[in-house]
Amino acid sequence: MEKIVILTGAGISAESGLGTFRDEGGLWSRHPIEDVATPEGFARDPALVQGFYNARRVQAARAQPNAAHRALARLQRNWPGEVVIVTQNVDSLHEAGGAQGVIHMHGTLAGALCAACGHRWPAPDEMAVGEPCPACTRPTARPDVVWFGEMPYHMDEIYDHLAGASIFAAIGTSGQVYPAAAFVHEAIAAGARTVELNLEPSAGVSSFDETVFGPATQVVPAWVDGLLGQR
Template structure:
């Protein structure tokens, strides 16, 4: 049974109305990344960072999964082998679309993390400066997301999956952010077939054995249909 490992990035959620930090006119365009997505930015102005993530949390809660999310959930359900979804996204659209066991390497907007004791809990709709930790009661609450300069979550597990992959797909990723941009090399080294599905070529497109370009809501369902048809 073929093991499929899928990496998804912001491009898969763009058609659900969630912009990337490269989009013009969205939430990200109103702030510098250094100010709202780094530990140093949080230390300088926690109120600004909380306000930014509160807005993102509201935006994500209002978004609905699109056909690309639903197609990957269908692949998980109907494929005879294992299908592992690793996402760089902090929204919950994969789960809303029916996917199971999604590995959130950059954390989740729905989560809160204590900077003092490491406890995690479900974030309130609005977090604020001096957000109290429910365990240690310290005022160290922050969004449970991985900022630039921090180590992504679940890396050991992800690398184990990549080493076992027969097929690796990257969907809606820029190829500019490591370590995720290097996953294709890990999968290739394990002998996996590799495919990029993207609106336009990523920075690492040359490393993939197969490419498909177009909106994720079109390319992903078509690709999944081919995989399931071939398997059947």
């Protein structure tokens, strides 16, 4: 059975109202990345960082999955082989759209992490500065998201999936953030057919066998229809 490995980025959630790094006027445009998405930024101004992620958590909780999320869940249900979804997104829209076993390589807004002992627990809607860890009681709670300069989660598992992929698809990702930007090369080494589905060409577009450009809510369902129609 052919195994499909799918990497999704911010572009798949943009039409659900969740902005990307490059959107003008969105949350990300109001703060330099180094202030709100690095361990150093958190150490300098934890109130700014907690407030930023509290706002993102509220925004994500209000968002609804779109046709692209639902199409990938449909592919999981109907494809005769395994369909693995790896996401760079910290929202839960894949799961809300019906997907199973989503690998969140950059963590999730719904989670809290103790910077001292590593304990994880469900994040409150509003996380305060100095929030105590339920396990060690130290006031070191932070969002359970991977910041720049930190190692993404589940990398061994992801590389194992890429090594067994027959088809690799990158959807709504810029191709500029590593290690995810190199996943296409891992898939090529495994002999996979590769496809990029994006609003516009990514930085790594030349590495893909096939490219489809347009809004995710249009191109992803059409791609899924094509795959399922080939069965």
